[in-house]
Amino acid sequence: MSADTEIRSLLRPSERVIASLRASASASDDKSRSNQNVNEVALAVIAHVDSGDRHDGLERGSVIVLDSVSLNPQSVTPKKLRIISATPITSELTISIAQGMTQGLFVLTLQVTTSSESRSRSAHETTRTFTTSDSHALSEFTSACRRFQSQAPNEDSFAWLASYAAMTTATSAYDVPPTVEPQSRHPQTHRTLPIAVPVNSLPLHECLSSAAAGQPGDEDKDIAMIKEDWVRRTLDVECAGDKTTIRIRIGSFNVNGKYPSQDLHPWLRKPSSPQLPNAMSGGKETASVYTAKIGDAIQGEPDLFVLGFQELDLAPESLLYSTSAAAARVDAWTAAIFAGLGELRDEYQKIAIHQLVGMLIIILAKKSIIPRISQIRTASLGTGLMGIMGNKGAVGLRLVVSSTSLTFVNSHLAAADEMLARRNSDFHDLERRLVFPGELREDSESHDGMGYERSSIGGDYDYDADMVASGDLNYRIDLPDADVRALLSSPNLHLRELGVRDMVLHDQLKNVIKEGQSFKGFLEGDITHLPTYRFATGLSTDALGYDMKWVLSRHTSFGSSLSRSVIRRRPAWTDRVLWMSRHPSQVNILAYAAHSEITMSDHRPLAATFEVKINDVDKLKQAEMAATLFEKIGNIEDAEATHKLKLASSTIDLGAVSFRRPVMKQMELQNIGKIASTFRFVPMRPRGPIHAPWLSITPLAGLILPGETMSIIITAFIDERTAAPLNMNPNRLDETLILHTARGKDHFVSVTGQYQPTCFANSLSWLVRLHEPIRSTKREVESHSKQLLNAPKEIMRLVNWLMSHATNIPGLFITRADEGLVDNIRDALDTGNEISAEEKLSDPHVAIAVGETLLRFLDSLTTPVVPASIHARCMEATSRDEAFEILDQFPEESVNVWISITAFLHFVLQQDAHASKNVNEDTDQSTRANIIAAVFAPILLRDDAAKAPRVSPLAKRKFLLYFIT
Amino acid sequence: MSKQYQFKLVLLGESAVGKSSLVLRFVKDQFDDYRESTIGAAFLTQTVNLDDGSTVKFEIWDTAGQERYKSLAPMYYRNANCAVVVYDITQPSSLEKARTWIRELQRQADPSIVITLCGNKSDLAARRQVTQEEAQKYAEEEGLMWGETSAKTGEGVADIFTTLAKKLPQTAPPPSSRGARGTRGGAPASGGRAGVDLNKSGNVIGTGPDGCNC
């Protein structure tokens, strides 16, 4: 009897078998089944047609798992099949396939995630893993599953499954699905580790409950977290293993359904590639200024290559079937990778691969590191069509090197400009639902939430965890198409770099990370490469090869009366590599670049090279030590215990605090009670700030054992951002910090200091009142004097200095200045001292520092020289005359500043034009002017950070150019 | 009928009038001649058993009297069910300060707050500067409870808190929230409270071991 026939014999007439598959249930850590570690099973997708009144013509699908039992072990008769579980195919079922370590073996993972409403129940996730070599049956099986899933049935359509659930034996290793019989579910037998490293790497105090003066919040939870954190930190020190550094190369490539047709060498091996196609990069480009070409310093080969692909296969059927064509593509790309490694190819081995439709992630490891690698796990999640299909989503691989856990997630998020919110929600979906099957945990019932709590108490001590999120994240640049193209199109390197810098400010991903809307806490290397999307071939491209075609947008763009508008796909940094680490200092990015030589797709491949510190800790010893530490802490939670922490002093005098010069003070906190106590700093009001923005405190929360003393470091650092309010009301710094002892006292700590005002971060209208340097004691009197200066004397001093000493300094306003020199020059402005010593007047470094000081001074003004309110008017100017007319509308104090700065720049450019005839032939005068404009325009016409409509960076440059050329 | 109540109490008053001493006497029945001035807000709890068998648990915030921390006081008296405003009978200025606190409470605190005016250091009768009549008259005018105490000898301390404990269940409406300090902290201490529905009836946070609420 064939399997199908036999399965059919177990079903009622209303159900039929759609696909079936023989597989082995993977060796599970489930103790109840330890007597039979590998279990031959059959899986089937069965369909049910509802014949009742609610008949809607739709078939419902279910995956049933059957094992074979033999009533008589001696018997040679075939074993009998028996249904051991029945799982409805809904969006809660995740199906993923990975290639096994052994060639030709596939790993099928079925995972049920119970929706959040039922989260209160103990078990909420079940993962089962099967292996099979029957790729054909497997693809039929999965495509059948996906087909049912795409119908997105609701849960109440599965009453018919109840009878099968009843058939499952009580000794079954598997759970009866919750939708069938929620109450009877066994506690889950598989633990899943969350992917949520993000949550875990948040600083401790951000994970604590919301509290304030007199409102301690959830003390139980806080104590548990602080305790846990303390144990981890102590283990880090006391149980530190050998640390080694490994090198990891992360690649991301959206291949647009193409087969490899070019050498992948640049992507795999080169630190960076020329920014432009060969034809354009002919000129002798001077060294990069704003960003050192860190990549060039790189030596040594990666220990791991982690390569993520998107759009491996664009054929619509790839969504539904795991086609043999898809397998062929995987093979082709794998081969291309090895070919691209060149002479290194024999040193590497493919150790893991995971695919979901078009998303593929492959890890190659250097043979020498393979013995240190263990626990390779896979995860995938579709967030595409219907929220489940694998045309979008992510594939992930997690592995442990020595004892450090590394997670790599290759994502492909929602496309299109206007889908920003969708991309963010895709990320949150991944953050929540992309999970790696983990080991059995004793305490499987006690942890319900994600993130910090989940991997918390009693769990393993995977404190060394790093995560890389890469892929085609599809975030765009919020600038008009024409601007993006113009900013990119300059053949001059400096100008392009400045363009890239302007564009990065408008990059959606950078902005959503900053605002915490998605990828919160992730870091990214500096973007110095050109956008990786969207390239085209043929006629409809711009000079850089970016696609120029007009297409219909999928959605209404705001302000448009058309239901769909015609748009062009603006170049964008859709492809990214982000990372996050529990120990951020242990991850170091060495290179981050796109590789423009590889032109076979509409995206360019992107690669990042990292150096990662790997820990080698004896896990057993660590676990024992953790237990000892928890014992040592004792029962802090005991409500009857009295917690007594004593502060050595309740006042901290910072002394004189100057702009950008940190002042550090220590404060001793002693536990004079009989048991361990935890503390945390709390804000005065709920959700308010814990301390002034110019202060920082480390640690903000902690645990102290009885009798021990902890030093808390208080640092004052006043920068451009925090100086402005202090400049308004200078002299005294006065702050009260609230240190809360869990279940005990709130201590107040007064932090006082003497602020040394600076001319930075003031308003022009205030500065023109000051006839004397800002630190002069006569200042109070002056603020009342009626006689205003024409322009702040600080600007005049800088401009005059530059005029007499720096009219022909190459690199002025472009080369990065020496920080120490800038500090000294700023001090000179504040105190009235000379800007530079006589003998240094001809030192170009000083000149460059004076130039940089001018730029920073202007950038620090609380209101830009040209207030945002008149930017739009400035942009209307179409000629020099019109531009000069607009000066009438400038605030009085701005006019002279504008005139003196632009006059100086004009003069410098004249000089340059004259000099360039013999010195600097490569850079023509208009390019020079453009560079200066690109440097000064965003500062003189700074955007209002709080307001949305920003003026085009190009239009600002143009306005400034009317004055300086 | 043995009900259990829980109230948030805040102590206010000029520095050195004896707020912390009063709490120490009430909670631990101790006195300390050389107490350090409070820089912060100390949290303590004490339960009072009433004649009818019910118990009242006070969650006490002892605040800092020093002028420079005045701006933080509202964080501690918000959500308080009752306030004990303390003055020193040997310091007329401390009664003035007490009046200021009372005016502030009447303006800013929960309108249902029960206020007790407390003249401390009654053992220093020889140096008395504030007469009982003056203080009592003021308290009556403002509708406050009043009493004199000596944290040093213990005289009057229990009275002040017991009177409050008796009055509060009658006057205090159900708190809008469970109070600023979650009740969780104290709950396990008294055994049988776990699992009792706190929302059922006002400040009644539980019933006796018989579990009968009626």
Ligand SMILES: Nc1nc2c(ncn2[C@@H]2O[C@H](COP(=O)(O)OP(=O)(O)OP(=O)(O)O)[C@@H](O)[C@H]2O)c(=O)[nH]1
């Ligand atoms: N003789 C006498 N002295 C008292 C009494 N109560 C407090 N003291 C003393 O008065 C001083 C101040 O008492 P504290 O309890 O610290 O005063 P406080 O109101 O808490 O002061 P702050 O914390 O600064 O707001 C201490 O030296 C106490 O010993 C009392 O009833 N009689």
Ligand SMILES: [Mg+2]
């Ligand atoms: Mg005190």
